[in-house]
Amino acid sequence: MDQVVGMEQRTLEDILESFVNSQSIFKNKKALSINYYPDRICFRDNEIQNLVRILGPVLKNEKPSNVFIYGGTGTGKTLVTKYVTNQIKKTAEKYNFPIQILYVNCKMKKVSDTEYRLLAYLCELMGLHVPATGLPTDEVYRRFFNRLSYFNGPTILILDEIDALVRKIGDELLYNLTRCGDEGYDLTIVGISNDLSFTQYLDARVKSSLSEEEMIFPPYNAEQLFEILKDRAKIAFNEGKIDECVIRKCAALAAQEHGDARRALDLLRVAGEIAERNNDSKVEEIHVDLAEEKLDLDRMSEAARTLPKHSKLVLYTILKLLKNKEKVLTGEVQKHYEYLCKQISLRPLTQRRISDIISELDMLGLVNALVISKGRYGRTREISLSVTEDIQNKVLSILHSELFL
DNA sequence: AGTCCACAGGAAGGGCAGGCGA
DNA sequence: TCGCCTGCCCTTCCTGTGGACT
Numbered sequence: 238m239d240q241v242v243g244m245e246q247r248t249l250e251d252i253l254e255s256f257v258n259s260q261s262i263f264k265n266k267k268a269l270s271i272n273y274y275p276d277r278i279c280f281r282d283n284e285i286q287n288l289v290r291i292l293g294p295v296l297k298n299e300k301p302s303n304v305f306i307y308g309g310t311g312t313g314k315t316l317v318t319k320y321v322t323n324q325i326k327k328t329a330e331k332y333n334f335p336i337q338i339l340y341v342n343c344k345m346k347k348v349s350d351t352e353y354r355l356l357a358y359l360c361e362l363m364g365l366h367v368p369a370t371g372l373p374t375d376e377v378y379r380r381f382f383n384r385l386s387y388f389n390g391p392t393i394l395i396l397d398e399i400d401a402l403v404r405k406i407g408d409e410l411l412y413n414l415t416r417c418g419d420e421g422y423d424l425t426i427v428g429i430s431n432d433l434s435f436t437q438y439l440d441a442r443v444k445s446s447l448s449e450e451e452m453i454f455p456p457y458n459a460e461q462l463f464e465i466l467k468d469r470a471k472i473a474f475n476e477g478k479i480d481e482c483v484i485r486k487c488a489a490l491a492a493q494e495h496g497d498a499r500r501a502l503d504l505l506r507v508a509g510e511i512a513e514r515n516n517d518s519k520v521e522e523i524h525v526d527l528a529e530e531k532l533d534l535d536r537m538s539e540a541a542r543t544l545p546k547h548s549k550l551v552l553y554t555i556l557k558l559l560k561n562k563e564k565v566l567t568g569e570v571q572k573h574y575e576y577l578c579k580q581i582s583l584r585p586l587t588q589r590r591i592s593d594i595i596s597e598l599d600m601l602g603l604v605n606a607l608v609i610s611k612g613r614y615g616r617t618r619e620i621s622l623s624v625t626e627d628i629q630n631k632v633l634s635i636l637h638s639e640l641f642l
Numbered sequence: 643a644g645t646c647c648a649c650a651g652g653a654a655g656g657g658c659a660g661g662c663g664a
Numbered sequence: 665t666c667g668c669c670t671g672c673c674c675t676t677c678c679t680g681t682g683g684a685c686t
Contacts, residue, residue, distance in 0.1 A: 353670065370670045371662035545673090567649065587675060592650065608650065612684025615648025 260475055262513045262520060268472035269506035271499050278320060279468060280461045281313050284454060288321045291450045295336060295391050295425065296328060303415065303426045305447050308454025311497030314429045315397055317454075322393055322427075335390030337363070343402035352410045355402070356381045363388065378413065382422065391423040399428040408439045415446035456496030462488035466501055474509065479520040483508065486525045504528050534628045540603055541635045547586050550577060551594045553636040555604055556629055559622050566617045567595060581641065595620065 267273050278285065292301045308314045322338045329336040339362045341348060341355065348358050356377040357367040363384045367377055385392060394414070396402060403411070417424055428447055439447070457465065466484045484505065491501030507528035512520040544552065554574045558565045571591055578585040586594075595618060599606035606618045622629060 351671065368661060370660060371668085373669060376669095586673095588649080589651085589676080590674060593674095596651090608681095610682035610684090611648080612682075613645080613647055613686090614684070615646085616681060616683085617647095617649050 260478075262475060262478045262509050263473060264475045265472050266506065266509070268469045269502050269509070271502065273469075274316070274320065274323075275468065275472075277468070278313065278316060279465050280457065281317050281454075284313070284317050284452060285321060287452055288317060289324075292321060292325060292393065292425070292427075295325060295393065296332075296334065298334075298391070300391065300423060301393075301425045302449035303447050304428070304450045304452060306427065306429045306452045306454065308431060309456050309495045309497065310431050311491070311499035311501070312431075312454040312456055313498065314431075314454050318395055318397075318427055318429060322395065325393075335388070337388055337390065337392045338395065339363070339392060340395045340397065342397045343400075343405075344398040350405055352406050353377055355406075355410060359394070360384055382417065385417075385422050385424060391425065393425045393427060395427045395429065397429045398431070400430040400432040403439065408443045411447065412440055412443045415443055457492070457498055458496060459485075459488050459492035462491055462496065462498060462501050465498055466505055469502065470505065473505075474520070477519065479509070483520050483522055483525060486522050490525070490529060503532055507531055530625065530628065533624050534631060537603060537624065537628060537632045538635050540601055541632050542639065546583070546640070547590075548594050548597065549636055549640055550574060550583070551591060552598055552603060553577070553633065553640060555595075555598070555620055556622070556633045556636070559620075559629070560633075564619050564621045566619060567592060568617060570595065570620065592618075 268275070288304070288306075291304050294301050306314050306318065319340070322340075326336060326338055339359060341358060341362075343355070348354060353370070353372075353374050356374070357369065360367045360377070360381050365380060365384045367380060399411075411426075414424065414426060426447060463485055466488055467481070470479055470484055487501050487504040487508065490504060491497050494500050504525055505528075508524040509520050511527050511531070512524045515524075517524070541549065541552065551570065551574055554570050554577060555565060558569060558573060567588075571588055574591060575585045595604070595606050598604045599620075605621045605623055607621075608616065609619045610616045624632075
């Protein structure tokens with residue numbers, strides 16, 4: 238017995254020692270996170286210079302033009318904007334010039350769902366607590382503007398994913414914010430979006446005011462993504478732990494997804510994590526394949542766990558129906574959903590609501606829903622999946638245990 | 643050219659919960 | 665404590681729509 242225990246202990250010791258002695262794959266994993274700000278931003282020199290030219294006058298106490306920045310996901314819009322505004326802030330601090338930068342990601346839940354919430358959040362950023370509900374919206378506006386004038390200097394407000402804001406709450410808030418420049422408040426708005434179509438919902442005055450200056454960020458091509466990844470990999474990985482061909486594969490996969498640098502970094506990071514977990518000596522191409530699958534699975538199973546009950550059931554219905562075919566229509570989903578509701582004694586939601594839930598699932602990237610017309614057989618959504626059968630099965634089993642057990 | 647289908651999606655509003663301020 | 669206000673989730677009612685069919 239002692240002998241067995243002794244052996245087990247030795248094995249454990251060996252494993253633990255191997256952690257200490259073997260050289261880790263990562264040197265500084267943070268370099269692969271989206272929150273990492275590199276010293277050098279590749280392939281965005283023009284954009285940086287442009288933005289500095291637009292926002293720079295703030296340091297001369299002149300009000301800069303509002304800017305609207307457009308470009309696909311992971312094209313460096315946020316990175317460049319934060320980089321430039323940080324530099325402006327640093328310079329301002331050097332000369333004791335007061336300036337405040339407010340950054341809001343409008344896609345964040347509980348931040349920009351309503352006019353009230355966003356204003357409350359902005360007040361919080363300026364150090365003023367506003368209750369989550371209870372006050373008339375006018376009062377929150379009053380407090381926000383009070384706080385703005387209380388700060389004795391210019392403010393740059395960055396509204397990231399501004400399209401999400403407009404879709405959720407319309408353009409009234411933007412109208413009020415863009416007007417406040419006319420009323421003596423020193424506020425410059427930088428709107429960032431990856432969707433140009435939302436501007437059609439904007440009031441003409443808001444549109445022209447917001448787009449006093451416009452910038453477009455083109456997607457990175459595979460070669461540029463490769464260079465960006467190579468730079469980051471140098472910081473992130475220990476020497477000899479990753480080959481160029483692996484980096485190239487991540488770049489190529491992300492380039493297929495509209496040149497998304499964020500996706501490329503995620504792939505590289507997760508591939509490294511998988512290699513490390515498997516105790517492999519270096520990151521190989523197979524790890525990238527596994528990383529791609531893991532990212533999809535994580536995204537879907539996270540949603541499967543956190544969605545509200547009816548959304549879970551709708552997603553379950555879709556996954557179930559898509560086991561036998563490639564595409565389903567809204568009507569089929571509705572019918573099967575109602576059948577499942579009966580099985581678990583749940584009062585089904587109306588078709589109108591289900592239609593919205595399908596849109597939400599589409600927006601979350603869990604399903605692909607395309608509005609199509611089938612002629613005299615009506616207009617509907619054609620719903621499909623873009624994940625492997627394996628992931629589909631895993632998510633189905635998570636949803637099954639969440640819903641039926 | 644007109645009809646018709648099966649929805650999409652906008653608008654309005656109900657009901658409930660939570661929080662504020664007098 | 666109570667009236668008021670907002671958020672959230674949902675329903676009801678309605679108009680709009682693209683293209684196959686007649």
